[in-house]
Structure formats: C-alpha cells, structure tokens
Amino acid sequence: xxxxxxxxxxxxxEVTGLLEEAERYFLRLEENPEDKSxxxxxxxxxxxVKGSSRxxxxxxxxxxxxKFETLLLRCKTGExxxxxxxxxxxxxxxxxxxxxxxxxxxxxxxxxxxxxxxxRIESFTPADALxxxxxxxxxxxxxxxxxxxxxxxxxxxxxxxAFESEADILARLDQPFVVAADxxxxxxxxxxxxxxxxPTPPPLASVAAPTPxxxxxxxxEGAKAAGGNTxxxxxxxxxxxxRLERLVNFVGELVIFQTVLQEQAYGSNPTLLxxxxxxxxxxxxxxxxxxxxLRMVPLKQxxxxxxxxxxxxxxxxxxxxxxxxxxxxxxxxxTIVESLxxxxxxxxxxxxxxGIETPEERVARGKPDTGTVRLAAFxxxxxxxxEIKDDGNGIDANRLRQKALEKGILRPGQNISDREAxxxxxxxxxxxxxxVTEVSGRGVGMDVVKTNIExxxxxxxxxxxxxxxxxxxxxxxxxxxxxxxxxxxxxxxRFIIPLAHxxxxxxxxxxxxxxxxxxxxxxxxxxxxxxxLRLSKLLNQKRAAGAAGARKPNxxxxxxAIVVRTQAQPYAVHVDDIVGQHQVVIKKLxxxxxxxxxxxxxAILGDGRPALILELQELVGFSKEAA
Amino acid sequence: xxxxxxxxxxxxxxxKEEYAIxxxxxxxxxxxxxxxxxxxxxxxxxxxxxxxxxxxxxLDLRSKLGIKPNASADxxxxxxxxxxxxxGVIVDKVExxxxxxxxxxxxxxxxxxxxxxxxxxxxxxxEERLILLIDIAKALGATDLGLAARTSGEQKKAA
Numbered sequence: 001x002x003x004x005x006x007x008x009x010x011x012x013x014e015v016t017g018l019l020e021e022a023e024r025y026f027l028r029l030e031e032n033p034e035d036k037s038x039x040x041x042x043x044x045x046x047x048x049v050k051g052s053s054r055x056x057x058x059x060x061x062x063x064x065x066x067k068f069e070t071l072l073l074r075c076k077t078g079e080x081x082x083x084x085x086x087x088x089x090x091x092x093x094x095x096x097x098x099x100x101x102x103x104x105x106x107x108x109x110x111x112x113x114x115x116x117x118x119x120r121i122e123s124f125t126p127a128d129a130l131x132x133x134x135x136x137x138x139x140x141x142x143x144x145x146x147x148x149x150x151x152x153x154x155x156x157x158x159x160x161x162a163f164e165s166e167a168d169i170l171a172r173l174d175q176p177f178v179v180a181a182d183x184x185x186x187x188x189x190x191x192x193x194x195x196x197x198x199p200t201p202p203p204l205a206s207v208a209a210p211t212p213x214x215x216x217x218x219x220x221e222g223a224k225a226a227g228g229n230t231x232x233x234x235x236x237x238x239x240x241x242x243r244l245e246r247l248v249n250f251v252g253e254l255v256i257f258q259t260v261l262q263e264q265a266y267g268s269n270p271t272l273l274x275x276x277x278x279x280x281x282x283x284x285x286x287x288x289x290x291x292x293x294l295r296m297v298p299l300k301q302x303x304x305x306x307x308x309x310x311x312x313x314x315x316x317x318x319x320x321x322x323x324x325x326x327x328x329x330x331x332x333x334x335t336i337v338e339s340l341x342x343x344x345x346x347x348x349x350x351x352x353x354x355g356i357e358t359p360e361e362r363v364a365r366g367k368p369d370t371g372t373v374r375l376a377a378f379x380x381x382x383x384x385x386x387e388i389k390d391d392g393n394g395i396d397a398n399r400l401r402q403k404a405l406e407k408g409i410l411r412p413g414q415n416i417s418d419r420e421a422x423x424x425x426x427x428x429x430x431x432x433x434x435x436v437t438e439v440s441g442r443g444v445g446m447d448v449v450k451t452n453i454e455x456x457x458x459x460x461x462x463x464x465x466x467x468x469x470x471x472x473x474x475x476x477x478x479x480x481x482x483x484x485x486x487x488x489x490x491x492x493x494r495f496i497i498p499l500a501h502x503x504x505x506x507x508x509x510x511x512x513x514x515x516x517x518x519x520x521x522x523x524x525x526x527x528x529x530x531x532x533l534r535l536s537k538l539l540n541q542k543r544a545a546g547a548a549g550a551r552k553p554n555x556x557x558x559x560x561a562i563v564v565r566t567q568a569q570p571y572a573v574h575v576d577d578i579v580g581q582h583q584v585v586i587k588k589l590x591x592x593x594x595x596x597x598x599x600x601x602x603a604i605l606g607d608g609r610p611a612l613i614l615e616l617q618e619l620v621g622f623s624k625e626a627a
Numbered sequence: 628x629x630x631x632x633x634x635x636x637x638x639x640x641x642x643k644e645e646y647a648i649x650x651x652x653x654x655x656x657x658x659x660x661x662x663x664x665x666x667x668x669x670x671x672x673x674x675x676x677x678x679x680x681x682x683x684x685x686l687d688l689r690s691k692l693g694i695k696p697n698a699s700a701d702x703x704x705x706x707x708x709x710x711x712x713x714x715g716v717i718v719d720k721v722e723x724x725x726x727x728x729x730x731x732x733x734x735x736x737x738x739x740x741x742x743x744x745x746x747x748x749x750x751x752x753x754e755e756r757l758i759l760l761i762d763i764a765k766a767l768g769a770t771d772l773g774l775a776a777r778t779s780g781e782q783k784k785a786a
Contacts, residue, residue, distance in 0.1 A: 539666035587682040590712040
C-alpha cells in the first residue's frame with residue numbers, strides 16, 4: 001500500500017471512531033439541549049473530519065462535512081433552537097457521513113450522492129427547528145434498505161434572503177479545492193487520482209460502491225476480492241499499552257529461556273534442562289493468553305449504538321422506551337463483535353416493536369408508560385452472554401401455534417409444547433404481526449438473526465411470560481481463534497470436530513446398529529434410536545471403498561459414535577477412532593477452498609501436520625441433499 | 628536491479644516439458660512436505676500443508692495440465708504468492724532462474740483452441756529448447772477451482 005492510500009485508510013479508521021463519539025454526544029444533547037459544551041464537542045468532531053478528509057484527498061466528503069459544520073455552527077450561535085427536529089436532522093447528517101465513510105472503505109474513489117441531505121441542510125430554517133417532530137421525521141437507519149429520508153421538507157418555504165451568503169460560500173466551495181488551513185494539504189492533495197470536481201453528482205447515478213447500508217463492515221474475504229486495484233484497508237484494533245508491555249516482557253523472558261536452552265543443547269545438566277523447558281512452557285502459555293487478549297475489545301461501542309436504535313425506533317412507533325445498558329465493558333473477540341451488530345440491532349428493534357406496548361396500553365395494564373429494554377452482557381462458563389430483556393407484551397404461544405397452522409408450518413393436530421411454540425419465531429418466514437410495520441415484522445427477521453448467531457458458533461434462546469415481557473439470550477464463544485476440538489480418525493485421516501458440537505461420544509458395541517432399508521443405519525443409544533451417518537461416507541473418502549477401512553454398513557460394532565444434538569434432529573456420526581482432545585488454533589483456509597463444503601477451517605496438530613475442522617451440521621445437511 | 632527482477636523467471640520441469648513463471652510470484656521452493664488430503668476436491672487438489680504455522684493448499688500442476696508425473700527425488704513444491712493467499716504447486720523439478728533475452732521471446736501462438744491454453748503468456752527459445760512462460764494463477768484456475776458447488780443455505784437447515 002503506498003503512502004497516500006495508507007493515509008486514507010488510517011483516516012477512515014479514525015473517522016469511524018469520531019463518528020461514534022459524535023453520535024453519543026448527539027443523544028446526550030437531546031437530553032440536555034441547553035448544554036452548549038456538548039455542541040462544542042460535536043463541532044470539534046465535525047471540524048476534525050472536515051480538515052483531515054480534505055488533507056487526505058476526499059474532496060466530496062470534505063464538502064459535505066463543511067455544510068454539516070455550518071449547520072452546527074448555526075445551532076451553536078443559537079440561530080437554530082436545539083429541538084428534537086434539529087437533532088434528527090443532525091443525526092441524519094451523521095448517518096450520511098457514516099454511509100459515506102463506509103463506501104469509501106470499500107473503494108477510495110467511491111462517491112455517495114449528498115444532494116438530498118445538503119438540500120435539507122440548506123432549506124432548514126429557524127422556524128423548522130420549532131416545528132414539533134412528527135414520528136416520520138426521525139430518520140430510521142434501516143439495515144435492509146438504503147433510502148434517504150426524503151420529502152421531509154417538501155412543504156418548506158423557499159429559503160429566505162439570509163441564505164444567499166451561505167449559497168455563496170457553497171458556490172465557492174464548488175471550485176477545485178484551495179484552502180491552506182492544513183500544511184499537509186498541498187503536498188498530499190495533488191497526487192489524488194482525479195477527485196471528481198463537481199461535488200454534487202446526480203443522485204444515484206454515480207454510486208460507485210455497493211450500497212453501504214446493505215454491506216456492514218468489510219467482511220474478511222469478500223471485500224478484499226472486490227475493489228480491483230484499490231486494496232481493502234487493513235483492519236486495525238486498539239490495544240491497551242499495558243497489555244502490550246506485558247507481552248513484550250514475556251517475549252523478552254522467552255528469549256532468555258531460549259538462550260539458556262541453546263547452551264543446554266551442548267551441556268549435560270538434565271535437571272536444568274527440564275526446569276528451563278518447564279518455565280518456558282509457562283511463559284509460552286502466558287504469551288498465548290496475552291496475544292489472544294489483544295484480539296479482545298469491549299462491547300461498549302456496539303452497545304452505545306443501540307441507544308440510537310432505541311431512540312429512532314421508539315419515536316417512529318410513538319412508544320416510550322428506555323434502554324438500560326449493563327456490562328458494556330465486557331470484552332469479546334473483535335471478529336465476534338463485528339458480526340454481532342446486525343443481530344443485536346434486530347433484537348433491539350424487535351423488543352421495541354413487538355415487545356414494548358404503546359404508552360396507553362401500558363398504563364391500562366398498570367405498568368409505567370415508559371417501557372424498559374435491558375441490554376446486558378456478562379461472562380458465564382467461558383462464554384459471553386448477551387441478554388435483551390423487555391418488560392412488554394411477552395410472546396403468546398397460542399397465537400404462534402395458530403399462526404403456524406395458518407402458514408402450514410404445523411400440521412393440524414400436531415401438538416407442540418409452549419416452549420417449542422415460542423421457538424417458532426426463529427422459523428423462516430414467520431411473522432405474527434398483523435400489519436407489517438416499517439420497523440420490523442417483514443418475517444425475515446428472527447431466522448436471519450439465528451443463522452447469523454450460529455455462524456459465529458453461538459446460540460440464541462428465548463424466555464417469555466405473557467404480559468410481563470421476554471428475554472432473548474445470546475450465548476457466544478469468547479473467541480473464534482481457538483477452539484476445544486475432538487480429534488477423530490476416519491479412514492486413516494484425522495479430522496477435528498469442535499467439542500461444542502459434540503454432545504457425547506459412545507463406543508459402538510455389537511448389536512447397537514440396526515440397518516434400515518433406504519434409511520441407512522439406526523444407532524440405539526440407551527433405547528433412543530438415532531440415525532447414524534458414517535464420516536467416511538459423508539466425506540466420500542475414496543479409500544473407504546477399498547480394502548483397508550471398508551466395513552460393510554450392516555456390520556456390528558467397531559468405531560465410535562459421536563452424538564450431536566441439534567434443535568432440529570439429534571444424530572450420530574460414526575468415526576473409526578478418537579485420537580484425543582486438544583485446544584487448536586483455527587487457521588483459515590484459502591479462498592481457493594471456499595467452495596468446499598463442511599470444513600470450518602484447519603488447525604495444525606501436535607505433529608505439525610494440518611487437519612481439517614469439520615462443520616458436521618453443514619456436512620450432514622449437504623450429504624442429505626446430495627443423496 | 629528491480630527492473631531486472633521484474634523480468635526474471637523461475638524455470639521448472641513438468642514431465643519432459645520446461646515451463647517458467649515470473650520470479651516475483653515465487654515466495655520459496657521447498658521439498659514436498661507431509662500433505663493432508665482434503666475430501667471432495669478434484670484430483671489435482673493434493674491437500675493442505677503446514678508452512679511454518681500457515682496452512683496452505685497444495686495443487687499438482689502436472690495433473691491439472693494432464694502431464695504424466697515423473698516421480699523422482701527432485702519433485703518440489705513452489706510456494707507462489709497469489710493475491711490474496713499463497714498456494715503450493717507441485718512440479719517435477721525446479722531448474723534455474725531465467726533472465727530472458729528479449730529477442731528470443733515470442734508471444735503465445737494463436738491456436739484454434741486458444742481458450743484452453745490461455746495461461747501461456749509467451750514462449751522463450753533457449754538454445755535448442757523451448758520454455759513456456761505461464762501465468763500460474765490462470766493455469767491452476769485458482770480463482771475458481773471448480774470445487775463442489777455451493778447449494779443454498781436454507782435447505783441445509785431443513786435436512
């Protein structure tokens with residue numbers, strides 16, 4: 001990456017942080033509209049963004065930020081009263097900036113049309129600020145739709161004469177950029193690959209990047225492949241200095257031990273040798289733990305964003321909702337945090353929309369008119385738990401049953417428990433809301449949430465009491481980089497099965513297996529019949545057909561059954577042997593292997609040879625389809 | 628010097644034929660290590676190997692191009708830097724580094740089935756021998772290995 005691109009990448013990284021900071025200020029401003037110091041802070045952020053975006057050559061971004069800054073300045077001077085309407089506009093600007101940054105992340109030459117939002121800024125009048133905010137006016141950043149909040153000021157008066165001067169300023173800004181505020185500008189701005197000179201491109205015609213709202217943070221592989229000659233900016237992470245220092249100290253110690261060991265290689269003091277190896281082992285473990293902890297980030301930023309979601313969602317729905325956050329300092333692996341955002345947004349919106357009742361309903365039920373959504377995170381049993389609890393409606397199992405019957409998900413006469421009925425909300429294409437609202441309830445929600453969470457090795461459960469509220473609990477591993485794995489042998493090759501997927505492993509005795517015509521085999525586990533799938537067959541291992549590992553399918557005994565229990569269907573997988581149980585560091589497979597099925601990655605075993613990590617669920621599903 | 632690097636090639640043998648790839652795509656050359664096979668992959672996909680803690684896929688260029696392998700102690704793995712990841716490529720024998728004389732370089736012959744051999748970027752005449760200059764990524768079809776096609780995600784759950 002050359003110098004200029006490096007600058008741009010680090011700028012984008014920095015701005016993302018700044019925007020999050022700004023958003024927090026905005027929400028605080030809403031609570032204390034009189035507090036001018038908050039406005040000052042936001043102004044400072046906007047000013048920073050403006051200055052540096054031009055310095056690194058993002059002209060369009062700079063132009064937009066300038067207008068944003070002007071708007072802020074007028075709020076600061078008191079020209080505009082700080083009302084919910086004003087804040088909504090400011091937030092819309094902030095969102096637009098966010099989208100812009102996101103697009104630039106994917107492609108440094110991306111441009112996002114800013115006409116509409118600039119129009120809104122320019123036509124904003126002191127009188128507008130005093131207009132009571134109507135629910136529609138609050139911008140709702142929707143994860144699935146990329147739409148500018150439009151037509152809000154359709155009925156506005158034409159801008160009064162006082163705005164002429166403003167227009168002049170803007171007109172001047174349309175000229176190719178010549179501001180010498182920053183000494184770096186003149187050097188850096190010149191080699192920019194043709195920044196589009198017209199800062200206001202026609203709407204939508206020039207959206208070069210994928211619609212940013214639809215693409216969350218650049219995903220590991222996909223985004224890198226896209227974008228042609230512009231390499232995706234490298235991701236970075238903030239690490240506390242004390243952790244780094246400890247790491248460096250331990251590495252220093254390791255180097256000393258290595259020296260001692262080197263001397264011992266030619267000496268003959270077995271006691272000293274053994275002691276050194278032992279101590280080295282300890283230090284290595286410390287270094288492993290520490291280096292893993294470098295990947296951990298607090299949930300704070302993710303959680304703070306939810307404040308905004310609650311604010312916007314509740315104002316659209318005309319509900320009063322308060323978000324309580326607990327445990328935002330809880331740390332979790334960065335990759336998990338990144339994939340956690342979307343599901344959380346969905347769950348929070350869901351709680352506001354389906355959970356919390358309208359103030360009237362709540363009062364009628366003897367509850368306080370403001371509903372509470374509690375978002376909490378904590379560690380339990382080596383896992384991260386995130387709870388989203390609302391004190392609203394609860395989920396009515398009977399209504400779900402009825403709905404499931406209507407949709408043909410349940411057969412008439414099929415009996416399911418309340419618990420199973422409640423879990424129907426995770427079924428694809430299921431939405432009980434009579435009227436589809438713009439906030440949630442398109443019926444594509446909860447099953448996607450569940451799939452997303454399962455993709456990061458997590459689980460989701462729900463508890464509910466009608467009339468009292470529901471609790472969604474998301475259980476996640478602390479890291480995806482290391483897993484506890486069961487090393488199994490199938491047909492001479494070794495594979496790793498994540499221990500989290502294994503319910504138990506049982507030696508197959510003679511008489512446990514029952515071949516069934518057209519259905520494969522049934523394994524009887526303590527009188528419970530389980531379908532048995534052979535790993536060598538699932539993987540189409542060639543040697544399975546040969547002499548070495550070949551067993552007739554109906555042959556009794558031999559091998560080990562790995563029992564897997566999923567919500568859908570418990571099953572057993574036959575492997576030849578279990579080699580052991582190890583903590584393994586997951587190594588990603590190359591993109592050339594992304595189309596293979598059933599492998600979650602690979603890991604290097606004790607003897608230095610790599611082995612594949614199996615995703616049994618994917619493998620079993622795949623082989624069933626193929627059959 | 629860097630100008631020189633741009634134009635140098637690494638020559639290797641596949642069966643009885645001589646090939647060369649740009650030296651800049653080569654990271655290192657190693658002896659054939661222990662390789663873990665990967666089920667459900669085409670036959671030229673040999674498996675995965677451990678290169679100092681990094682897991683790398685190994686492909687057999689000979690079987691990909693349909694050349695009869697010449698089993699010998701010279702068989703080697705060339706680790707190629709193909710953006711975004713590295714790949715190991717098995718060849719029969721690594722020969723030498725070639726610093727081609729541009730006058731002996733000719734473009735790829737236009738043959739009828741040029742689609743099938745578009746990985747050949749040029750031909751170099753070295754004394755009496757011909758060396759084929761190839762684009763390794765194209766030769767391997769590295770972007771699309773034609774591995775098991777992915778089916779839609781929903782059905783898997785239902786199964």
